[in-house]
Amino acid sequence: MEINEEKKTIRKLMLEKRRKLDTLVKLEYDQFICDQLELIILKNGYKVIHAYIPIANEIDITPLLIKLLKYNITLICPKTLPKRRLENRVLKSLNELEVGIKGTLYPVECELFNGKYDLIIVPGLAFDDRNYRLGYGGGYYDNFLVKQPESYKVGIFYPFQKVDLVPIELHDICLDTILVKEI
Secondary structure, three states: OOHHHHHHHHHHHHHHHHHOOOHHHHHHHHHHHHHHHHHHHHHHOOOEEEOOOOOOOOOOOHHHHHHHHHOOOEEEEEEEEOOOEEEEEEEOOOOOEEEOHHHOEEEOOOOEOOOOOOEEEEOOOEEOOOOEEEOOOOOHHHHHHOOOOOOEEEEEOOHHHEOOOOOOOOOOOEOOEEEOOOO
C-alpha cells in the first residue's frame, strides 16, 4: 500500500474511533490532558503558547485556554490559509471566533503574531513511539513546525490513536513528546 493510501486509511479509522468515544470517558480524559499541559506550562515558565481551538471530537483544551488567558500567558491560535500556511493570531477571548477551512476556529480581527513560541500544542489523528504524528492531511502543522526548531512541541492524543508506525515522508516533523495515558 502506498504511503498516502496508508495515511488515508489510518485517518478514516481514527476519526471513526474518536466519534465513538464515550462522552464521560472523553470529558475525563480531556481534563487529564488539560491538567498535564498546565503543569508543563507552569513548571517550565512558558509564556507564549501556540494552541489550537478544538473542533468536533478533538481533545477539548478549552478549559486550559481559559485558565491561560487568566494567567496572562500569550496564547496564539492558527487560522488556516491557502497553500498549507497558518496565520497565527493572538487569542484574547473565546467569545469572538470565526469558522475557517474545514470548520477550524480562530480569533476574529486580532493582532498577528510572528515571534517565538515556548510551547506548541499539536493535535492529530495518530501517533507512534517515535513521536511522529499523523494529522488531517493538509500539511499545515508540518509546514509550521519546521520553522519552529526551538519551540517545545507536544502532541496530544487519545490512547487508541497509537499505531505501531506512523507512515512518514520527508516533510513530516517529529514532536518532542506525546502526552497520552491509558484509559
